[in-house]
Amino acid sequence: MATPFADIDDLRKHWSKLPFEDEEDAGQKLVEASIEVRALYPDIDSRILSGRLDPDAPKLAVCRMVKRAMDNADNGVPSGVGSVQESAGPFAQTLNFTNPDGNLYLSKSDKRLLAAGRAGRQAWTIHPGGV
DSSP: OOOOSOOHHHHHHHOTTOOGGGHHHHHHHHHHHHHHHHHHOTTHHHHHHTTSSOTHHHHHHHHHHHHHHHOBOTTSOBSOEEEEEEOSSSOOEEEEESSTTOOOOOOHHHHHHHSOOOTTOOOOOOOTTOO
């Protein structure tokens, strides 16, 4: 098994309100998030070793993944509420969550952070009728 990209100390730097009682679960989620990142980006370790990717990039991505999966607001309602619907009578309220099951996932920002560099790519257009 490969070393996780981040440990509990890294996660605590990223998420200072990590509850102490959740650290064991968070450690396992850091392992799982690292496995997921390596599965989606099989060349990530070689890009880090060659200097093409800063090792802090996957560290940040897995910390973000774990925080999204575990973060709960102080009132016990998970963060990441997608929408709220309220009514005054007969007193209805509906919350739709973006990650109700606490799954680990990469955001668009995380994917951009981990993607291979754009060096060597060029913009091009297709002209009707040839060049």
